Amino acid sequence: MGYVRLRIRELAEKKSWTLKEVANRSGVNYNTVKSYVRRDSLNTVDLSAVYNIARAFDVALEELIEVIEE
Template sequence: MRKQLLLHTRQYVQKDYLMHTHQCQLFRMGYVRLKIRELAEERGWTLKDVANYSGVNYNTVRSYVQRGSLNTVDLSAVFKIARAFEVTLEELVEVLEE
């Protein structure tokens, strides 16, 4: 009985953790554009510099710039990018369509 309860609890915790992690990582905001290129140009940074300073994977940074409009972003990555530029989220994110 104790093994079954422990196994059930572990499965529940894992399931809850995966759901919470997914919800935190993917943030649906309508359509937005991240002003990464403009902010990088103001500072004389390349996209690789943005990735290095923010700690966000280069391919993620590049895809955010290339895709233009986004409807799903990794919120933790957006926070890191904003922190690297020393700007607020409002200064980084341009709402295109809600």
Template structure:
């Protein structure tokens, strides 16, 4: 089974955005955004949430999602 890491923290820091701002801008619940950041490697994600976050950052899926080998 593969794991992924969402580069939310890195992208937010580049833009000087808070996680709260990412949540507001993307329309994703703050606790979900925070959970994705805190958990690091994830084995499941909600693709509709990932899509909303990519749109908020105006990046591609490849820029947001990193495949973690485990």
């Protein structure tokens, strides 16, 4: 089973957004965004939330998701 890391913090810093702004702009619950950022690797994610976060940043899913080999 593979793990992923979401590059939310890096993309937010590029836009000078707080995690709260990411949540507001994407429509994803703040606690969900915060939990995705705090974990180094995830084995499950809410794909619709990840898609909405990518749209908020105006990036492709591939730019938001980093696959971690384990």
